[in-house]
Each structure stands twice: as C-alpha cells, then as structure tokens.
Amino acid sequence: MVGILASIIDGVLVGSVYGLAAMGLTLIWGVMDVINLSHGAMIVAGMFGLFYLTSMLGAPVYAAIPPILVAGFFVGVCLYWIAVHRVIGRPALMSLLATFAVNMVLIGLGTAAWGTILFNVPVSLPGITWQVYTFTGTHMMAAFLTAVIAGLLYLFLHHTRTGKAIRAVAGNREAAELNGIPTTQVLSLAFGLGVALACTAGALIATLFPFTVLSGSAYQLKSFVVTVLGGLGNPAGALFGGVALGLLEGLATPFMPVSWTSVIEFVVFVVVLIAFPRGLFNLRRP
Amino acid sequence: MSPSAILRRPTFWLIAFVTLAFALAPLPGNNVEMREDLLLVAIYITLASNLNLMIGYTGYVNFGNIVFFGLGGYFCTYLVNSHGWPLPLAALSGGVAVSLLALLFGLGILRLRGAYFALATIGVNEGVKAFVSNFTPWGGASGIYLSIEAYKPLGGAMQALWTIYFLLVAVMGLSLLLSYLIKTSKFGLGLLAIGQNEDAEPVLGVPTPRYKALVYSASAFLPAVAGALFFFKSAFIQPDDAFDLVLSTEAIVMVMLGGQGTVVGPALGAFLYEELRSTLLTTQVFSNFQLVIAGVLLLLIVLFVPGGLMGWIHRRWPRTKRVLE
Numbered sequence: 001m002v003g004i005l006a007s008i009i010d011g012v013l014v015g016s017v018y019g020l021a022a023m024g025l026t027l028i029w030g031v032m033d034v035i036n037l038s039h040g041a042m043i044v045a046g047m048f049g050l051f052y053l054t055s056m057l058g059a060p061v062y063a064a065i066p067p068i069l070v071a072g073f074f075v076g077v078c079l080y081w082i083a084v085h086r087v088i089g090r091p092a093l094m095s096l097l098a099t100f101a102v103n104m105v106l107i108g109l110g111t112a113a114w115g116t117i118l119f120n121v122p123v124s125l126p127g128i129t130w131q132v133y134t135f136t137g138t139h140m141m142a143a144f145l146t147a148v149i150a151g152l153l154y155l156f157l158h159h160t161r162t163g164k165a166i167r168a169v170a171g172n173r174e175a176a177e178l179n180g181i182p183t184t185q186v187l188s189l190a191f192g193l194g195v196a197l198a199c200t201a202g203a204l205i206a207t208l209f210p211f212t213v214l215s216g217s218a219y220q221l222k223s224f225v226v227t228v229l230g231g232l233g234n235p236a237g238a239l240f241g242g243v244a245l246g247l248l249e250g251l252a253t254p255f256m257p258v259s260w261t262s263v264i265e266f267v268v269f270v271v272v273l274i275a276f277p278r279g280l281f282n283l284r285r286p
Numbered sequence: 287m288s289p290s291a292i293l294r295r296p297t298f299w300l301i302a303f304v305t306l307a308f309a310l311a312p313l314p315g316n317n318v319e320m321r322e323d324l325l326l327v328a329i330y331i332t333l334a335s336n337l338n339l340m341i342g343y344t345g346y347v348n349f350g351n352i353v354f355f356g357l358g359g360y361f362c363t364y365l366v367n368s369h370g371w372p373l374p375l376a377a378l379s380g381g382v383a384v385s386l387l388a389l390l391f392g393l394g395i396l397r398l399r400g401a402y403f404a405l406a407t408i409g410v411n412e413g414v415k416a417f418v419s420n421f422t423p424w425g426g427a428s429g430i431y432l433s434i435e436a437y438k439p440l441g442g443a444m445q446a447l448w449t450i451y452f453l454l455v456a457v458m459g460l461s462l463l464l465s466y467l468i469k470t471s472k473f474g475l476g477l478l479a480i481g482q483n484e485d486a487e488p489v490l491g492v493p494t495p496r497y498k499a500l501v502y503s504a505s506a507f508l509p510a511v512a513g514a515l516f517f518f519k520s521a522f523i524q525p526d527d528a529f530d531l532v533l534s535t536e537a538i539v540m541v542m543l544g545g546q547g548t549v550v551g552p553a554l555g556a557f558l559y560e561e562l563r564s565t566l567l568t569t570q571v572f573s574n575f576q577l578v579i580a581g582v583l584l585l586l587i588v589l590f591v592p593g594g595l596m597g598w599i600h601r602r603w604p605r606t607k608r609v610l611e
Contacts, residue, residue, distance in 0.1 A: 035401045086589045092400035093347045097542065097588045100535060104581030112575060217531070221412055224405055232402070259420050259427070266413030273406050274394050 006133035008250035013135070013143040015226075015246015017204050020146045021219060022226035022238040023153065024197030030233030031170040031190040032088055037099040038079070039223055040216030041106040042195050046072060046202025047211045048110075051119050061123050061207060065145065069200045076195025080188040088187065103216075110213040120210040142204045149200060150239055153193075157235070166190050170233070198223075225269040231279020241279070297466055297549055297611045304553070305459030309452060318447075323564065325451050325519075328458040330556035332512040333533075334540040335461040335549075339505040341538070342547035343474060344498060345481030346396070347404040350411030351509065351537055356528030357384045358510025359517030360418065363430045366518065368423075372439055377453075377514035384510035385503045392502035396495065399484070408531070415529035429524025436521070450519045454512060461508045466549045468501070469611060477501055478547075532577075539584045545596025549611045554595060 021043055028036045036042075046068055053064035083102050087094040125137025157163040168176040169186045177183045205211070205219060222245065230241030248268065252261045272280060292298050308328060312321035333355065340348045361380035365371040371379070395406040419427045440446035468474040476492040487494045517523040536559070544555025559580075566576055591598055600607050 029401075033401070035405065083585060083589070090592075091345070092404065093341065093345070094588055094592060096347055096349075096401065096404055097538065098585060100538075101581045101585035101588060104535070104577050104584065106581075108575060108577030108579075108581060111577065221408070224408065228405065257420070259416070262416040263413060263420060266409050266416060269409045270395065270406055270413060273402060273409065274397060277398065277402060 002131060003133070004251070004254050006130070006135070007253050008247060010135060010139060011246040011248070011250020011253070012243050013139040013246070014208060015242045015244070015249065016143045016146045016239065017201055017208070017242070018219070018222050018226050018245055019230075019239040019242020020149060020204065021198055021201035022223040022230065022242055023150065023235045024194040024201065025223045026227045026230065026233055026238045027197065027235050028191055028194035029227070030235070031166060032084075032187050033092075034084060034088070034095040034099065034191075035092075036191075036194060036198075037096055037220075038083075038103040038106065039099075039198050040218075040220030041103045041110075042072065042075075042198035042216075043202035043205065043219045043223075044110065044211070044213060044216040045075070045106070046199030047119070047121075047206040047215065048114075049199065050203040050206045051121055054121055061121065062141070062145070065200060065203055068203045069149075069196050072196035072199030073192040075199070076192035077188050079195065080191035084191060085184070085188070107213065107216065114213050116212050116214055118210045118212055119206075121206045123207045136208075138207045142208055145204060146201075146239075149197070150235075153197070153235065162186075162189065166193075222265075225265050227279075228269055228273050229280050232277075234279060237279050244280070292467075292470070295470075295611075296609045298463075300550065300610070301459060301462045301466060304462070305455060308455045308458065312451075321448075321451055323560075325454055327557055327560045328451075328454045329512050329516055330537070330540060330560050331458045331553045332454075332461045333509055333537040334544070334552035334556040335458075335465045336505040336509050337537050338465060338541050338546060338548075338552040339468060339477075339501050341541055342552070343468065343477040343481060344501055345484075346399075346498070346502075347538070348407045348502075348505070349404050349538070350407035350409075350531070350534060351505070352531065352534035353407075353411040353414050353529055354384050354388065354506040354509040355513035355516075355533075356418075356523075356525075356530075357387065357414065358513035359523050359528050360424055360430075361510070362514030363432060363517050363523045364424055366436050367430055367432055373436075373515075373518055374453075377511050377518070380514040381507045381511040385507045388506035389499055389503040392499040393495075396498045396502060411529055411531060411534065415525050418528070419525045425524070427525060429522060429527075432518065432521040434521075436518070447519065450515050454515050457508055457512050457515065462549065462553060464504070464508065465552075466611065468504070469549055473497065473500075481547075536580065539580055539587075542584060542587050542592075542594055545594030545598075545600075548594075548596040548600075551594055551596035558595075 025036055025039050028034055049068045049071065050064050053059045053067065054061055079102060083098045084095065087098045123138050125141055127134045127137045157167055165181045165186050166189065168181055169183050173183055226241040226245050227238055229244050230237030249261055252264060308324055312324060337348060337351045340346045358380040361383050362376040365376040365379060366373060391410055395403060395410065398406050418424055424430060434443065437443045437446040440449050476497050479492060480487055480494060480497060484494060540555040540559045541552045543559055544553065545551030563576060566579060587594060
C-alpha cells in the first residue's frame, strides 16, 4: 500500500513536468489553432541546451534554466515567421505539415550531429527518505520549478497587457484586431512562449532521465496525451492533465510491466479524444 | 461512370501502361538491382495513393497510415509462420482483417475533425505499436522470423522474390485503379464534397459518417496487402519496422509533392521522392541529411506550392486537367 502511494507521488512529480511541456503545445493551439508537431524537437533542443550549458560552460544545472527559456522564446518567434505565419488560417493539414517539416529538419540535423547515443546531465540533489522509499531530489525540484513557471505564466497571461492581448487573440482574433491589438505580433509572441515552455520542460526532463536526439517524439506523444486530457487550448488544464497522466503511470507501475503503461496511455488518449474532445479538465464553459 | 466510358479515358490507359512497364522493365537481363528499386517505388505508390483517398479526396490527414501496412504484415507473417497458410490467402486475409479493423477504428475516430483526427491517428499507430510490442503470440518486441521453408511453395527463394515483385506491382496498379474509380464515382464526389464543406453534406443528402468510414476502410486494404507481401519478402517483422512513423510521414510528403487530390500526383510524388532519396543515400555527403532534405522539401511545398506538382501543372496548362486526372 505504502509502495503504491510512493509510486503515485513520484508519478505526479514527473507528470507535472509533462504538464509543463504540454502547456507549451496547448498555448499555441489555443491562440492560433496550430498543432505544433515540432514540439518534440523543441523539447530535445532544451535537453541539449542544458547539456551544453552545464558540461561545456560549467553552469550550475538550475541556473541554466532561465537562459534556455529566453533562447527558446527567440527560436520560437523565428520559427513562427519562417514556417507558421504563411499557414495561419489555412486548413489544418497545412500547419500540421509545416511544423512537421520543421521537426524533420531539426531531428535530421540533430541525428547528423550527435547520432543517437545516450546523453546524461548529472545532477546531485539529496532526496527525502520516507520509510524504505526515497523521493529523488531532482524529481521534487523539477516539480517545484514547474509550479513556479506555471504560476509565472498565469500571472503573465492574466495581469499584464501583453498577456491579456494573447488571451484576447485566443478568444476572438477578429475582435482583437478591431480593438487595435497587433494580432500578428501577438501570434508570434504566443508561438515563442509555447516553444520556450517546451524547451524549459525539455531541460527539466533532462535532469530526470537520460536522453537521445530521438527522445523528442516520445515526449511529444506524452504532451499530446496530456493536452487531450486537459482539453486542447487550455493551459491550466494541461497542468492537471500532466498530473493525471503521472497519477496513471504511478498507479500502473506497481501492477504491470512498464512496457504496458504506454498501451494504456494511448487507449486513454484515443478514448478521451473521442468521448471528451474538450478534455477532462475543461474549466471554461463551452 | 460505365465501364466502356472508363476505357476511353486516357488516365485509365496511363495506369495500365505504368503497371505493365513496372512489371516488364526489370525482366531483360534479370535486372535484380532495378527490381529492388522499383519494388520500393511500387510500395510507396501504394501507400501514397491510398493515403491520398483520405488526405486528397476527403480532407482528413491520416498521420498514422502506416499502421495498416504494419498490421497487414503482422497478420500475414503470423498466419504463414504459425499456421502454415499459403501466401496469397494469408496476404488477402491480412488485408480483409485490417480493413475490418479500420472500419471499427474509423467509426470511432472519424467523429473527430481536422487536427483532432490527425492526433488520434498518431495515437492509433503508437497504441497498436505499443500493444504489438507486448503481444507474445506475435513475438512481442523481438518480432517474428520466417523460416526458409516458407518460400518452398513459391518455388524457392529466388523465384519467390520475382513472384512477390509481380504481386506488389499488381497491388500498385490496383491502388491507382481504385483511386481513379473512386474519383470518378458518385462516392468520390461525395468525398470531395466532404473535403470542401462537411457541414453542408448531410443537408444535401450525403451520408457523411458512412462515406468517411468506408473510405478509411478502403484506404486500409491495399496497404495492408502490400505490407503482407513486403514483410514476407524480408522474412522478418518487428514493431519498430512495421509501425514506423517516419515512413508514414514520408508517404504524406509524397502525396504533397505530387499533388493531393489527383490520381496521378501521389504516384508521381512517390516515384520522384524515392529516386531523390536513393540518389541522396548513395551520395556520401547527403546520406546523413535525408530527413533534412525531405523536411525542407515538404516545407517549401506546403508554404509555396500547396497543390504539388500536379496542381502546378494543372494551373499552368489547364487543358491537362482532362488528360491527367
């Protein structure tokens, strides 16, 4: 019983980081109806950013997070102008393919540069021991930082002029434009923000698990699952969705081989998508 | 369209000619190298042409289209290996089973639209892959190996490779024919209308859900048979090869490159893509950058020529619309 509880708590800690990654995905969807299929590549970019900042420049692990967030933002804004701007308002196929093309290019470059060997960012943080179970320090720290970033994002979206503009564009783009909001800039900003969140989540995941250039697709799929659980376009829901996924993983781990958890995840994913397309945690009224 | 009217259309004869050319081209001098190259092209054309039924005609992006190919391969390999079924029967049963499964999946996920549907198809592919990786009768993560015995009924391994090649070319021809017949039928007209404006459909009397489920199921059959033949040829199948999301998306690149919504376009795109890919693979510098080049190509098409090659040709020379459909 205690073992199950420990497994669930750990699952929730890790799940909240997946929630952070999914917030990036869902923010972009909510503002511009684009599913960013280069999301996984951005997560990997964050991982490698952390790896180089710590191993090459010797930066302390958690001090490297803010620069990654900022760099991710600028990369996102550039990507918006290169690949996304022309497909805004066109059929879903076009934006899916455009962002997917970016994903192919980045993963291809990454594979050419680093191959598919395993990388690892060593972090030493003391854990907390409870009976025979130890909660890893990195897991708690990652969950804590996720909560901080999510809180900052909430403050930004609800209490700054720019944040309010982003929400206005998400609500109704034409009306926002009529009210003098430069919607195109806002879209590029929102895309940058989404990518920044993906990179940051990637950096945090890199402190938890070893990674390769190809890790992105697995975490991107997790982000989809989380996003769908939380309701597409709903950042707060994404965080809850992440926690729910973590709960599910933590609950499943003691009872079945690890390889079966992904089967359950995808079943839940497809079923929720069909039965509750607005997500399980949709706080907004339809 | 009546059968005699179809016989008068140039596109039909083009399909017949291409299929025949594929079958005959490697025969002089027993050209095995060319056969292997064309075999891949035939598979790509099969995948792209059937994917086009969804993307081009109906406007639904199926990112996980490779799941049909992989499942067809698994059904067939399993039936041949564990139950000793002859290849043609096993391949056809695989196709039928996958089609029925697609009908079942389709009734569920086709209630979703646009990006939601695209996400669900990725979910289906990954879910099936995760399931098969754990499914012990199909060998789990390590897959199934066929013994050399399996080739005996086809007259030994050498003869079997040729037989499989001809069968795959036939599957390719049937894919193009299916695409053409659907496009020129009332059913196809309904699909095109769904792609244009789905909400107007029920009002006009098009049974939207039934049409969508039918085309999804139809687009599963021939890729499944192709998968069955392909994995029989490789004598080995495992989840990572069978449900490779990269091949799935390459098929999308081919459809976009050639021109979505046309009969000839996806085949042209598949041919060009494979030729480009094999050229790049043999060039030392580029072999690492296959994915990069495919990505740049896709991005340029999506941003600047969304109609693909055929779309461009049709706009440039409007008369070709009647000859090359």
